[in-house]
Amino acid sequence: MGVEVPVQDTIAIVNVSGVFSVETAATIAQLLSEHPAVERRTPVLYDFSALDTNAIEPGELRRLAREPAGGTPSAVGPMAIVVASDLDFGMARMYATSADEGSARRRQVFRSRAEAWRWIVAQPNGAN
Secondary structure, eight states: OEEEOOEETTEEEEEEEEEOOHHHHHHHHHHHHHOTTOOTTOOEEEEEEEEEOTTOOHHHHHHHHHSOGGGOOOOOSOEEEEOSSHHHHHHHHHHHHHHHTTOOOOEEEESSHHHHHHHHHHSTTSOO
């Protein structure tokens, strides 16, 4: 698994590759919580287009949506998720729908990074 978290124009960009697991989610949460430029309101663009999600079960995904990995405080900045396949798009939408219950955080799923970037910079708390 590879995870990078550069910050560009006040937006954290999480590039993830390899095989997705619950441990992947925990690693991402830890990296974001420890990143000096990332705060609770920081917009985050997750690029999962190079990620293999075949090992994750829908039940695990719903649990991750309801219980933030690593016990980190819930972020409130907008979240864009980029995926490559139709199956991943459906799984990401299921995650976003489950996570949206009772949350003020705006989440959207995209098939391209360019679309995700346009959306996230247009959100309140997006890049200025």
